[in-house]
Amino acid sequence: MKILIPLKQVPDSTVRVSVAADGKSIKTEGVTWSISPYDEYAIEMALERKDADASTVVAVVTVGPARSRDALRQALAMGCDEASLVVAEETAAPLAVARALAKVVEEAKPDLVLCGKQASDDDQGFIGPALAEVLGWAHVATITKIVPADGAAELWREVEGGHEVWKAKLPALATVHKSEKEPRYPSLPGIMKAKKKEIPERAFASLNVDSSAPALEIVAMEPPPARGAGKILKDGDAKQTAQQLATLLRDEAKVL
Amino acid sequence: MKILVVAERRDGGLRRVSLELAAKAKALGEATILEIAGDRYSPLPFVSALAKKVEAEKPDLVMLGATLNGRDLGARLAARLGRAYAADVTALAVSGNTLEVGRPMYAGKVRAKVRVQMPAVITVRPGAIPLAESAASPDVVKLEADTSAEKLEFVKFAPVASSGKRVSLAEARVIVSGGRGLKGPENWHLVEDLADALGGAVGASRAVTDAGWRPNEEQVGQTGKTVTPDLYVALGISGAIQHLAGMTSSKVIVAVNKDPDADIFKVADYGVVADVFEFVPAFTEAVRKARSS
Ligand SMILES: Cc1cc2nc3c(=O)[nH]c(=O)nc-3n(C[C@H](O)[C@H](O)[C@H](O)COP(=O)(O)OP(=O)(O)OC[C@H]3O[C@@H](n4cnc5c(N)ncnc54)[C@H](O)[C@@H]3O)c2cc1C
Ligand SMILES: Nc1ncnc2c1ncn2[C@@H]1O[C@H](COP(=O)(O)O)[C@@H](O)[C@H]1O
Secondary structure (H helix, E strand, C coil), X not given: CEEEEECCEEECCXXXXXXXXXXXXXXXXXXXXXXXXXXXXXHHHHHHHHHHCCCCEEEXXXXXXXXXXXXXXXXHHHCCCEEEEEECCCCCCHHHHHHHHHHHHHHHCCCEEEEECCCCCCCCCCHHHHHHHHHCCCEEEEEEEEEEECCEEEEEEEECCEEEEEEEECCEEEEECCCCCCCCCCCHHHHHHHHHCCCCEEEHHHHCCCCCCCCEEEEEEECCCCCCCCEEECCCCHHHHXXXXXXXXXXXXXXX | CEEEEEECEECCXXXXXXXXXXXXXXXXXXXXEEEEECCCCCHHHHHHHHHHHHHHHCCCEEEEECCHHHHHHHHHHHHHHCCEEEEEXXXXXXXXXXXXXXXXECCCCEEEEEXXXXXXXXXXXXXXXXXXXXXXXXXXEEEECCHHHCCEEEEEEEECCCCCCCCCHHHCCEEEEECHHHCCHHHCHHHHHHHHHHCCEEXXXXXXXXXXXXXXXXXXXXXXXCCCCCEEEEECCCCCHHHHHHHCCCCEEEEEECCCCCHHHHCCCEEEECCHHHHHHHHHHHHHHHHHC
16 A cells, blocks of 8 residues: 655744744744644554555655755654655645645555644645545545555544544545554664655646635734733642632632 | 525534624624535535535635534635635634634644635634624524535444533533643543533643543644633643643633642643642532532
8 A cells, every 4th residue: 555645844843933023924043843743643654554564655745845855854764665845935825735736646646645634834724635625535534543444444533522434445535633653753774764765856836736726815923912920829728729719710710 | 795604513403613603604794504414524525515505605705613524624615616715713804805814823822814815715713703692593504415426435433432421622611621640540530520510621631642541532732622711720731832732822721730830830820739639629619619609
């Protein structure tokens, strides 16, 4: 089975994001970049398939600026087999990105495409379903498990109260919510091997996709409102403090 | 302006977010509230039916709840129709032909104001639009899902044991979350009893869901749910940046942690430096009393 994962490079989850001087983008100086968390789960999920069946091929691709190469290298170091980069402006319209990815999918002919449920920069959750739409494929959203089944796959989807299990004929696409295990760290041999792998690159324009698509224009960005210093209750007897807190919540905060 | 709201049901009744959207849509213009009838949500049958309806009626704006299914349906619908799409909107304003929405980005670490070209599709976060208690239930038009478009086969539903009759996390007005400080799943009755006393839902940190103490669906934070209840109570949670990303927009935050330097206290309106095992039972009791008097 061949699995293709479109991934995105985003600020690492530990980065304290701050707004740039233009008031409508984020400061990128000093930012550590990583693979978007849900894409890491997708990679882990695919690599678990490869652990179970060594004939599995796991490929990654990203559409983005040159720095995204580091994220692809990271994926190779985790154990992915192939990586490729489509160099594009970060301002490419989301639907155009989906069309570019569809071109890559059509060339690579994977059995399964796994996207993250959403990228933790724009938080849109658009590209997965949009890519399936452009390809004309079925998709299952927010999965946590894949069980291969002869020319098909059972995709476990987390919903309120449990899992829905859907059977999809391959090829199909799924967006990933979580893998069964935590995403693995690259091993030392993995890192060495990844260094030697070639990451072919091409320009977005060379894919000749229709880039006319509705745009979202960010007009302003601001940090969430700062929270004022709160009241700290300590050193009291548990019962008294509990009583005091309940009274505050009822009479001051008015939430009881 | 013409607006189409896609409503969702849970346990028979319309979801609260659907009521919120219906009220907002009526305030904005000519509103149709639509419900897609099918056994269960599946992208293709739902998108196919809805896309036909949208093409026939040409609403300027399609609004869905930013729920698990709403976000999936909204994204694929926008792609099919080539419409602009904004997910998880927390504020919206229309002036003339321009739609301006507020939405969190960077896992909730910034808020963006975004101009969206209409016609558009948006999903709106539950609780983002205040709903008057007196709001009447809207008339709902039924649309049959287009089952001929289905390419998937539904195999089964595998329930998780713990989900009782509690309110869903995304829509809850009160949430009590437990972290690693609770020491183990056997102590979750402390979290649940307090949640019950407050009439709220139960959440967890990722340390807890990763350890398998609680199901993933209860995780709050960057890779879990983003929640904005009136009251968020964090029990034995350290306040890692990824957890804060999911809950700092809550109206009132209460934190209980035995470490006075825990980061969670930086965002708490009320912080209690105490051992959860001593404090929580006493607090649950106090809440019961406060609510009944
Ligand atoms: C990419 C990425 C995404 C992530 N996404 C999320 C996410 O969505 N949600 C999330 O929560 N985390 C997320 N994390 C994990 C996050 O970094 C933290 O590891 C996690 O939130 C810690 O959970 P915790 O606070 O329960 O545990 P800990 O950090 O171990 O904290 C336990 C706390 O309990 C207190 N405590 C211990 N005993 C007691 C007691 N008896 N009484 C009172 N207090 C006590 C301790 O003082 C401590 O502060 C993510 C991490 C990464 C890298
Ligand atoms: N520029 C991109 N290149 C490759 N994959 C992407 C890109 N943007 C988004 N994706 C994929 O689509 C998912 C959802 O992204 P988004 O719609 O931006 O929230 C991500 O988790 C990735 O799997």
